[in-house]
Amino acid sequence: MRDYVSRVVDTELDELFPGLPAITLEGPKGVGKTATAQRRAGTTFALDDPAARELLAADPARLDRADHPVLLDEWQRYPAVWDLVRRSVDRDPTPGRFLLTGSATPVTAPTHSGAGRIVRVRMRPMTLVERGVQAPSVGLGDLLSGRRAPVDGDTAVGLPQYTDEILRSGFPAIRDAPARARRAQLDGYLARIVEHDFPEQGHLVRRPATLLAWLTAYAAASSTTASYNTILDAATPGDSEKPAKTTTIGYRDVLTQLWLLDPVPAWLPSRNPFSRLAQGPKHQLADPALAARLLGATEDSLLSGAATGPRIPRDGTLLGALFESLVALNLRVHAQANEATLHHFRTRDGRHEVDFVIQRGDHKVVAVEVKLSATVDDRDLVHLHWLRDHLGEDLLDAAVITTGPHAYRRADGIAVIPAALLGP
Known part of the structure; x- marks a missing residue:
């Protein structure tokens, strides 16, 4: 397996996550969102898997019972999870509970923007520093x-x-x-x-x-x-x-x-x-x-x-x-x-x-x-x-x-x- 390469956004997440209950990491497919998020996750729901979507649809309370932080990977494949996370944060605003990753804005928009509950962080392709071209001065x-x-x-x-x-x-x-x-x-x-x-x-x-x-x-x-x-x-x-x-x-x-x-x-x-x-x-x-x-x-x-x-x-x-x-x-x-x-x-x-x-x-x-x-x-x-x-x-x-x-x-x-x- 490929070794994880530290990303600039890691420092941002390290600074934000201890003070926020939920973060969504957004960017195009293939930039490394899942690998970066998984390093912080206690439980992962891969929502591009129909079985994982069915599991959450049948028992939304799993989000509260799971080991936190909970990673909801490709959350746009099951847009209802956004409101599930928002309501869970309303019940328990403890920092570091949820990470969501998304490769697209969902067609079916959540009923609430998530403002005040879910903070958006953008992730982009690797910079020259992240590629290891040379140490910056x-x-x-x-x-x-x-x-x-x-x-x-x-x-x-x-x-x-x-x-x-x-x-x-x-x-x-x-x-x-x-x-x-x-x-x-x-x-x-x-x-x-x-x-x-x-x-x-x-x-x-x-x-x-x-x-x-x-x-x-x-x-x-x-x-x-x-x-x-x-x-x-x-x-x-x-x-x-x-x-x-x-x-x-x-x-x-x-x-x-x-x-x-x-x-x-x-x-x-x-x-x-x-x-x-x-x-x-x-x-x-x-x-x-x-x-x-x-x-x-x-x-x-x-x-x-x-x-x-x-x-x-x-x-x-x-x-x-x-x-x-x-x-x-x-x-x-x-x-x-x-x-x-x-x-x-x-x-x-x-x-x-x-x-x-x-x-x-x-x-x-x-x-x-x-x-x-x-x-x-x-x-x-x-x-x-x-x-x-x-x-x-x-x-x-x-x-x-x-x-x-x-x-x-x-x-x-x-x-x-x-x-x-x-x-x-």
Whole structure:
């Protein structure tokens, strides 16, 4: 059996579970939710097993009699269990009683949101730190502290290895397989979404090829703010009978319920010094390996800059977009560990944009640019300087994430950090 690899979310669960009666761990299939939850469970009900569902339906009081913590794995397969847990917590709010894992938002919604009883925690594919690429030397928490601490560290990880990590994926059961087996597993993952997961969500796919074409166009839009009309046009070039808007909205909604789409929302600060900001999300799939597979990208095609997949307007190469997706995955996991949220920033006229803005609870932020380059020059920092001038003390720190070998802080105070060296 594969040894358990510690995850960033483990620390969050260790901090939360002793003070909360119930937590639901949510995220796409295959990210490791069950393995992480089972390490804390006294009793497990695998609710993708009909026998386990029948057992609970016949005797709901088993939840109270079982050895706690109780793990309810794939709870969305038996949505009634949500209200059973909520009522049990109302009777006994002792911390550490229930863990639920879910790979989809259930079609039949629970009768109660669970607010105040069940706390949601998101789990995503593995970060570079969790993959063991290299021990980090810079923490996002340090950047969020606002102390402007020294930044240092060196890495031998370069563009070829980052490209390999994009293709290898952050799904624990997929990433270590041989290359051909890994491609087959990714194909199977995508096929299951169309053939099984959509019907389980109550959405019959009458034209699977159209859904896959839309999802492929969405993958091509990774790290862009392309409109959904642009994505639809790219999915159906020259097709006079395009699917209805309600159809593609259905695709988007179900893929969101399956945690497969993970768009980065626009930053709309409450203390807003800006008059006109773009509000559309920046598109991302849960794992850049899925995007690469949908687009037929290979190590050679990515490194050579060869065009693959539908045409979506974007600045730079597909490799640059997928490297930004990889950085986005890392930043989201590390931001969550620090009780912060990830956004992107763009003025409506497009004159100023910053790849990522990480916001603390007090609305102060760290700004991050991503560069598919080993070096940084002043031209790469224009938007960071502009944002710093406008935010003043609300900007805690600013950084550029690169593919280079060295982490350091420039004379102007901006941190330069190789992606492999950034941790929580």
